[in-house]
Amino acid sequence: MGKCESCIIRQFNSLKSLTNDELIRITKLKTLRIVKKGDVIFEEGEMLNGVYCVRKGICKLTKLSANGKDQIIKLVEKGELLGQRSVVSDERTNLRATAIKDMELCFIPKNEIIRDLTKNSEFAFDVLKHMANDLKESDDIIVNMAQKSVRQRLAETLININDSFGTNPDGTLSVLLSREDFASIVGTATESAIRVLSQFKKEGLISTIGKQIKIEDLEGLKRIE
Amino acid sequence: MGKCESCIIRQFNSLKSLTNDELIRITKLKTLRIVKKGDVIFEEGEMLNGVYCVRKGICKLTKLSANGKDQIIKLVEKGELLGQRSVVSDERTNLRATAIKDMELCFIPKNEIIRDLTKNSEFAFDVLKHMANDLKESDDIIVNMAQKSVRQRLAETLININDSFGTNPDGTLSVLLSREDFASIVGTATESAIRVLSQFKKEGLISTIGKQIKIEDLEGLKRIE
DNA sequence: CTTAAAACATGACAATTATCATATAATTTA
DNA sequence: TAAATTATATGATAATTGTCATGTTTTAAG
Structure with missing residues (x-):
């Protein structure tokens, strides 16, 4: 398994704001997960013990509606992080993640992420910016759905x-x-x-x-x- | 105008994570804004120079749709912050804020907020948690709208x-x-x-x-x- | 290769929602 | 207070979307 320090993928997400020392720590702790098209990465209501960094592939984030239908909220592609919201809030996931293509995911333990969030304010600020952007996109979707x-x-x-x-x-x-x-x-x-x-x-x-x-x-x- | 250190309102939002020194700085820099029912606090597409802490009253956040109708995205009440998303992203607002009741708002300059976000990771983490919660709520609204x-x-x-x-x-x-x-x-x-x-x-x-x-x-x- | 299952496609009809018209009630302004 | 404006209310009708039925095509399994 490769080293985070030399991984290009992280340039696309908040992990780029981590220091070299932090990346070295993560390299030791991370685990690789291979997922096939159609497989569920995590279920709605699951407790996540970390975040996934998407190395390869695409997945959909869905929420089950009361009427039994799935609603796709977002498509997540290579380079993005998966599960930050739940880890940040320390809550169960509100969405299910399902692979749309075969995927490779690096799993980074929650403790490490939380540690970095509280120690490295540049990283926290960057995660914040990404979430702010997600929020804006969600607001746009609401208007589209409604109007x-x-x-x-x-x-x-x-x-x-x-x-x-x-x-x-x-x-x-x-x-x-x-x-x-x-x-x-x-x-x-x-x-x-x-x-x-x-x-x-x-x-x-x-x-x-x-x-x-x-x-x-x-x-x-x-x-x- | 009162002092932030002794203001109860901040217990309801992320400002509670600020240190006493930071609060004293903010007290000196903040300005009070009185807004009447129906007044617009900021327009969609406006560049915000800070965030508002809602001391009194309620406002609605709306987005103008292509068909000319307003969509209400959120109601913001006493104790909440207004405009964090735009300030964090350093972007123009994507929503308009309009008072639904007479309001009192404390305006805190952007520079000060950004400074605190980068210096105080507990504050950054708390703002992050709030935004994560907003995001979850928005996702729920999407599903409701759609289904x-x-x-x-x-x-x-x-x-x-x-x-x-x-x-x-x-x-x-x-x-x-x-x-x-x-x-x-x-x-x-x-x-x-x-x-x-x-x-x-x-x-x-x-x-x-x-x-x-x-x-x-x-x-x-x-x-x- | 054949069969079974799943996904795609389309018609018929029902249910939901939007639009336009118009009337009444409430609120604001002169 | 009267007039004018705005908000609420409701009917009639059209447009959109959902549901059920059914057939076809594509994909997967044996």
């Missing part, structure tokens, strides 16, 4: 995935989601999501190769308001 | 306001909101909010005295699923 149509939300979801995760060589979105996942991001019935995607296809905004989606008219999608 | 009906959301809103802010001596909710405000919390048309409230009234779940609302059957409201 926009399924059609608008789905168009934005496609645009966001395209922007954040990019495309494969053939132009299809690199993150492969099921229609149910799309419905779960947008907060609608699976059938409704399928229907709107079919509509987009008819309008020439997207094309599909199997369940892969390719954006054909990004500007057109943006124009859906 | 529950207007009727359910409005029932929950009444319950939350009752729990968080309590009632007047006559039993009516102590926070007086317009029907438009309710619609803006729930994310629906004003007419729809009015209709559902009328329905609740017919069902004996609430009663109204003018625009004041009194919860008559809390358990009944909770049963709406």
